[in-house]
Amino acid sequence: MKKRDLISKRVKDIPPSGIRRFFDIIASMDGVISLGVGEPDFVTPWHIREAGIYSIEKGYTSYTSNYGLLELREEIARYLKVRHNLDYDPERELLVTVGVSEGVDLALRAILDPGDEVVIPDPSYVSYTSCTVLAGGVSVPVPTAIENDFKVKAQDIDKRINPRTKAILLGYPNNPTGAVMDREELLKVAEVAQRHSLVVISDEVYERLVYGVEHTCFASLPGMRERTILLGGFSKAYAMTGWRLGYAAATEEIIEAMMKIHQYTIMCAPTMAQMAAIKALKDGEAQVQEMVAEYNQRRRVMVKGLNDIGLTCFEPRGAFYTFPSIKSTGLSSDEFAERLLLEERVAVVPGSTFGQCGEGYVRCCYATSMAEIEEALERMGNFVKRHRTQ
Ligand SMILES: Cc1ncc(COP(=O)(O)O)c(C=O)c1O
Numbered sequence: 243m244k245k246r247d248l249i250s251k252r253v254k255d256i257p258p259s260g261i262r263r264f265f266d267i268i269a270s271m272d273g274v275i276s277l278g279v280g281e282p283d284f285v286t287p288w289h290i291r292e293a294g295i296y297s298i299e300k301g302y303t304s305y306t307s308n309y310g311l312l313e314l315r316e317e318i319a320r321y322l323k324v325r326h327n328l329d330y331d332p333e334r335e336l337l338v339t340v341g342v343s344e345g346v347d348l349a350l351r352a353i354l355d356p357g358d359e360v361v362i363p364d365p366s367y368v369s370y371t372s373c374t375v376l377a378g379g380v381s382v383p384v385p386t387a388i389e390n391d392f393k394v395k396a397q398d399i400d401k402r403i404n405p406r407t408k409a410i411l412l413g414y415p416n417n418p419t420g421a422v423m424d425r426e427e428l429l430k431v432a433e434v435a436q437r438h439s440l441v442v443i444s445d446e447v448y449e450r451l452v453y454g455v456e457h458t459c460f461a462s463l464p465g466m467r468e469r470t471i472l473l474g475g476f477s478k479a480y481a482m483t484g485w486r487l488g489y490a491a492a493t494e495e496i497i498e499a500m501m502k503i504h505q506y507t508i509m510c511a512p513t514m515a516q517m518a519a520i521k522a523l524k525d526g527e528a529q530v531q532e533m534v535a536e537y538n539q540r541r542r543v544m545v546k547g548l549n550d551i552g553l554t555c556f557e558p559r560g561a562f563y564t565f566p567s568i569k570s571t572g573l574s575s576d577e578f579a580e581r582l583l584l585e586e587r588v589a590v591v592p593g594s595t596f597g598q599c600g601e602g603y604v605r606c607c608y609a610t611s612m613a614e615i616e617e618a619l620e621r622m623g624n625f626v627k628r629h630r631t632q
Pocket of ligand 1: 243280296340341342343344367413416447475476477483486488498
């Protein structure tokens with residue numbers, strides 16, 4: 243009898259994560275300095291942890307509203323008003339999600355019909371393309387390049403739009419490049435979205451991690467609130483990756499659609515994490531600023547260090563990544579990362595993991611201690627000396 247195919251074609255066609263292979267190798271090695279993982283090396287500030295612990299002690303162990311605790315939604319609404327002068331109705335226009343990860347998935351599933359296209363800057367965060375495909379859509383990469391500091395140009399988006407295009411998915415500050423788009427550049431993207439009646443999904447999980455520049459919230463641009471699904475979270479700014487909490491802000495119609503999926507698949511985000519997030523928003527600003535100041539120092543050391551050893555690196559203005567060119571070694575980004583790990587025990591992520599335009603680059607995360615960054619730079623310097631071809 244013919245063996246039945248158990249796994250759906252859609253899932254089979256998704257390539258395995260390029261990052262996972264490296265973590266399997268790292269797990270079997272000692273003395274590795276990891277610039278690989280994209281998460282804060284800080285633990286969640288104590289008073290925020292305490293709020294989570296206290297919520298358990300008080301017995302807040304049941305489900306919350308599908309939308310999330312109203313008190314948390316009110317805090318998020320207040321935050322968006324204060325930071326971006328945006329008005330969202332906490333009862334109808336905000337949804338608390340299991341991280342921005344769930345927000346990306348819900349946003350795409352809520353708006354896409356089979357074959358709808360989503361325009362996505364390349365390179366970008368790995369889940370955008372896979373979630374688009376899982377939602378039945380087609381991802382259309384828009385190349386970005388070091389010559390423009392990896393910012394996406396509105397005219398390049400415009401060229402890729404056709405009647406099947408439904409949305410633009412932006413993630414700035416960007417993972418993996420650290421690029422930040424300024425207001426003028428985003429206004430041009432907004433004009434394209436307006437002209438073609440597109441939805442803009444804006445992943446702003448790194449909005450607080452910017453250095454010497456302003457973050458512009460896409461929904462705050464004229465006319466954009468009505469067509470933007472704004473995704474925000476707690477993982478990066480408050481060092482809360484493990485709590486799994488984020489939110490989506492959009493029109494009632496879109497939030498209602500996202501909520502339909504969320505209520506059947508997730509029910510609600512973890513209650514203790516929601517209680518901790520209330521504390522973070524009410525009382526976490528000082529710690530955010532301390533962590534940002536620390537990241538900024540590490541960023542400077544890393545950018546200078548990479549350029550000094552011959553890995554040309556543009557100055558990233560956001561998130562906690564540098565994205566140096568490794569072209570001087572003649573190695574592909576996959577080869578570079580694998581050999582650097584085996585020869586010098588430093589883990590970085592091949593740029594090609596994040597899209598074709600990432601080839602020739604590697605992602606180095608500086609959310610690690612200064613001592614480790616300095617040691618990693620020394621080891622990378624030795625590696626480059628041995629492999630330099632130019
Ligand atoms: C651009 C981007 N979006 C979303 C996420 C996921 O965030 P969360 O922990 O809120 O699910 C990450 C995590 O690395 C990210 O880099």
